Amino acid sequence: MKYVAYFRVSTQKQGRSGLGLQAQRDSVSSYIAGVNGTLCGEFTEIESGKRTDRPELSKALALCRVHGATLITAKLDRLSRNVHFVSGLLESGVEFCAVDFPQANRFMIHLLAAVGEYEAKLISDRTKAALAQAKRRGVQIGGYADNCPQIARKGNRASAVVRSEAAQRRASDLLPVIESIRAEGAQSLRQIADGLNQRGITTARGAQWSPTAVLRVMDYASA
Numbered sequence: 001m002k003y004v005a006y007f008r009v010s011t012q013k014q015g016r017s018g019l020g021l022q023a024q025r026d027s028v029s030s031y032i033a034g035v036n037g038t039l040c041g042e043f044t045e046i047e048s049g050k051r052t053d054r055p056e057l058s059k060a061l062a063l064c065r066v067h068g069a070t071l072i073t074a075k076l077d078r079l080s081r082n083v084h085f086v087s088g089l090l091e092s093g094v095e096f097c098a099v100d101f102p103q104a105n106r107f108m109i110h111l112l113a114a115v116g117e118y119e120a121k122l123i124s125d126r127t128k129a130a131l132a133q134a135k136r137r138g139v140q141i142g143g144y145a146d147n148c149p150q151i152a153r154k155g156n157r158a159s160a161v162v163r164s165e166a167a168q169r170r171a172s173d174l175l176p177v178i179e180s181i182r183a184e185g186a187q188s189l190r191q192i193a194d195g196l197n198q199r200g201i202t203t204a205r206g207a208q209w210s211p212t213a214v215l216r217v218m219d220y221a222s223a
Contacts, residue, residue, distance in 0.1 A: 002069035003032055003097075005042035006060045024074035031072070031099045040067045064094040071096035170204055171220035177201065178218070189214045 007024045021044065032039055041063050045056040064071050076098040089096065174196075181195035189211035196209040203213050 001035060001037040002040050002067050003028075003037050003072045004040050004060050004064045004067070004069045006045070006057055006071055006073045007042065008045040008054075008073075010046075027074040027099045028072055031097075031102070040069050061089075061092050061094050070094070073098055075100045167204070167220050171217045174201075174217055175221045178214070 005025075005028045007021055007028075009021050025042075028042075029039075031037075041060070043056040043060040043063075045054050060071055063069065071094050073096065177196065177199070178192055181192050184195070186192050186195050193209035193211055193214045196214070201209070203209060207213075
C-alpha cells in the first residue's frame with residue numbers, strides 16, 4: 001500500500017515547536033511500518049480545523065491521485081470536525097485512513113465526523129454561555145474598551161486604503177474605454193461622460209457619469 005501523510009496543527013506556535021506534530025508523525029510511521037506500506041510524501045497544515053480552504057491538504061490529495069495512494073492521518077479530527085467537509089473529502093476520489101480508527105468504513109467516518117461536529121458545537125455553546133455569565137457579573141470581556149478610538153482610526157485608515165485600491169483598479173479597467181471614446185472624437189470631459197453613458201457604463205455607485213466623475217477616474221488612472 002502507498003500512503004500520503006497529512007498532519008495538522010492549529011497554531012503557528014505548535015508548528016514551530018513541533019508540539020503535537022511529532023506524536024502524529026510517530027503514530028503514522030508506526031502504522032505504515034506495521035502494514036509494510038510505503039510513504040510517498042507528507043504535508044503539514046498549520047490551520048484551524050474550522051477552515052475548509054487548506055492548500056496543503058489539496059496538495060496531499062493531488063499526490064494521492066497521482067500515486068493511487070491512501071491519505072493517512074493520525075486522527076480523524078486532524079481532518080475536520082465538519083461533516084460537510086468530510087463528505088467532500090470522501091467524494092474527492094481518494095481513500096483515506098485514520099490511524100486511531102483504521103477499520104472505519106465510509107459510513108462510520110460520516111458518523112464520527114457528525115459526532116465530532118456536535119462536540120465542537122457543545123464546546124462553543126459552553127464558551128459563549130461562560131462569557132455571557134462573566135459579562136453579567138461585570139467582568140470586562142475583550143479588554144478593548146479603552147482603545148476604541150485608536151481601533152476606529154486604524155479601521156478607517158485600512159478602509160481608505162481598500163477604497164483607494166478598488167478605485168485604481170476601476171480606473172485601469174475604464175481607461176481603454178475612455179481612450180476609445182476619445183478616438184471617436186470626444187475632447188471634453190462632458191463628451192467623454194456622454195460616451196460612457198451611451199455605452200451603458202455606470203460609475204462604481206451605479207450612477208450616470210458627469211465631467212467631475214470622469215476627471216476623478218482619469219486622475220486615479222494616472223496616479
